[in-house]
Structures are given as structure tokens and as C-alpha cells.
Amino acid sequence: MSPTTLVTGATGATGAAVLAPLDRRSVAPRVMVRDPGQAHRFPGREVAVADFDDLAALGRALDGVDAAYLVTPSSERAAERQTRFADAAVAAGVRRLVVLSQYAAQADSPVRFLRWHAEVEAHVASLPVEAVVLRPNLFFQGLLAFAGRIAATGRFGAPIGDAAVSAVDVRDIAAVAAASLVEPGRAGATYTLTGPRAVTHREIAEALTAATGRPVAFDDVSPQTFASALREHLPAWQLEGLVEDYAHYARGEAAVVDPAVEDVTGRPATDLVDFARDHAAAFEQGIVTVP
Numbered sequence: 001m002s003p004t005t006l007v008t009g010a011t012g013a014t015g016a017a018v019l020a021p022l023d024r025r026s027v028a029p030r031v032m033v034r035d036p037g038q039a040h041r042f043p044g045r046e047v048a049v050a051d052f053d054d055l056a057a058l059g060r061a062l063d064g065v066d067a068a069y070l071v072t073p074s075s076e077r078a079a080e081r082q083t084r085f086a087d088a089a090v091a092a093g094v095r096r097l098v099v100l101s102q103y104a105a106q107a108d109s110p111v112r113f114l115r116w117h118a119e120v121e122a123h124v125a126s127l128p129v130e131a132v133v134l135r136p137n138l139f140f141q142g143l144l145a146f147a148g149r150i151a152a153t154g155r156f157g158a159p160i161g162d163a164a165v166s167a168v169d170v171r172d173i174a175a176v177a178a179a180s181l182v183e184p185g186r187a188g189a190t191y192t193l194t195g196p197r198a199v200t201h202r203e204i205a206e207a208l209t210a211a212t213g214r215p216v217a218f219d220d221v222s223p224q225t226f227a228s229a230l231r232e233h234l235p236a237w238q239l240e241g242l243v244e245d246y247a248h249y250a251r252g253e254a255a256v257v258d259p260a261v262e263d264v265t266g267r268p269a270t271d272l273v274d275f276a277r278d279h280a281a282a283f284e285q286g287i288v289t290v291p
């Protein structure tokens, strides 16, 4: 029997995207879902139902696993959940752990998400496991959160000014994750995952205009305006974290282009223009289909 690979967060953005490149490598992963009602989304796959907060269920999900992809949703408890999972993985005999972190993760960062990711990275580095850390920059697919607004108004806004960000396509993150799960010799690697160039939000608007054939405009808004538009929809920690993230982008701290996607996958990282073309329907109709 071939060794088992576990994909956590399989209903989420990156976890769902990891399945296709694993299939292309003829690796049939076990998928971990929190909600048993989501198991039907994975016909023909082995599904483990486990909550990151349920150690016994994690033990069952990790039973017989050789390599695991670890992603939790952004949350105040992300570091606690990820370190617990990593410990459980080591206890279960997992040999290789691929951890989704974030570009510029750093223990003393002013951005809380980057501090939390750094805490997990440090913990995983101390464990007897072949660890690979993925540090993606802003996901292009995060722009899909604006799809409804863009379809309705032709505009979107963020507190970023003219700063460029080397945003990355989730499909590239997934391709690197799959390679890291399967290929030997990557233990201890930390891959910074970016697109092929740094782009401003005005360039993003131009790319969406070209892809959809409808004008899309970008508004540079103040952090206060951004926060008040989201206050009803997000808890305080997430809103404050998002504002910190955008301040980091606006300071030009997320513009470096890294060759890791091409180095690992053997093909260039996906460009903004290709992302916009592939998702034009979502930005035209304001409908985002679940992965």
C-alpha cells in the first residue's frame, strides 16, 4: 500500500487546490474536513472528519499518515491549533509536514498574523519531522471577496495606495505544496511564494477591466474607511489584523519577487493577467463557486 498523505483544510482555498496536483502525481490523499456534512464534496476520496480542537479525532485522521499538509483558517487560535496538530502528527509517526505560513512571517512583526505564523514555524522547526514551510504572499484569489462589489459597482477599495505586492495564485501555492508533500529532499526548506511580478491595485483593476470587458476602478481608501466598511462583518481581531496586513503592503514591504514557484514546479508563476482571465466570470457575475 502506498503511504498516506493527509490534506487538512480540504474545503478551504489552498487545501482544495492541493488535491488536483496530487491527483496529477497519482497520490490519492486522505482529506480532513471539520464538518461531516462536507464529506459528500469528495466523492471517491478517503475522508477523515476532525476538528483541530479535537485531539482524539486528529489522532484518527493522522493514523497511518506519512506526509501532511497543514492549514488552519486565519484565527486568533491559529498558532495554538497548528502547534497542536504538529505535535499530534509527530506523535502519530508522520514523517513530513508541509505548513502554510505567510510571506515575511517574523516574531517581532507589527502584523499579528505574521507573528502567529512565526510562532508556528519556530515550533515546527524544533520537532523531529521533515518540515517544509510555505510563505505565500497575498493570494490573488483573495480578490474574489470583492467580486460581488465589483460586479455591482465596477469599483473596489483598499488602504494600499500605489504600493505593489507580488501577489500569488493559490494554484501555484498548491503545486508547491504537492511537490513538497511528495518529493524527497525538501526537508527544512522555507519557500517564499510570489507571483512573477509585483502589481499595484490599479494594475489589478486594469487587468480585471481587460478580462471582463467592463470598467473596473480601484479606490485608495483610508484604513479608517476600510475598517468601518468591514466592521459589521468581521470580529475585531480580524479587522485589526487585516488593517495591519494592508499597512505592511502599503509600506512596500511585500513587493519582492521570489523564484521559488518556478524553481519547485519547473514553470513560471501565474501572472495577474492569467488569474483575471481565468476568473473573469466571477468578477462579471459576482458569483464565486465553492472550490
Ligand SMILES: NC(=O)c1ccc[n+]([C@@H]2O[C@H](COP(=O)([O-])OP(=O)(O)OC[C@H]3O[C@@H](n4cnc5c(N)ncnc54)[C@H](OP(=O)(O)O)[C@@H]3O)[C@@H](O)[C@H]2O)c1
Pocket (backbone or CB within 6 Å): 008, 009, 010, 011, 012, 013, 014, 015, 033, 034, 035, 038, 050, 051, 052, 053, 071, 072, 073, 074, 078, 100, 101, 102, 103, 113, 136, 137, 138, 139, 142
Ligand atoms: N488570504 C491570503 O492572502 C493569505 C496570504 C498568505 C497566507 N495566508 C494564510 O492562509 C491561511 C488560510 O488558508 P486558506 O485560505 O487555504 O484557508 P481557508 O480557505 O480559510 O480554509 C480554512 C479551512 O480550515 C477548515 N477549518 C476551519 N476550522 C476548522 C477546525 N476547527 N478544524 C478543522 N478544520 C477547520 C475549514 O473548513 P470549513 O470549510 O468546514 O470551515 C477550511 O477547510 C491562513 O493561515 C492565512 O494566514 C493567507
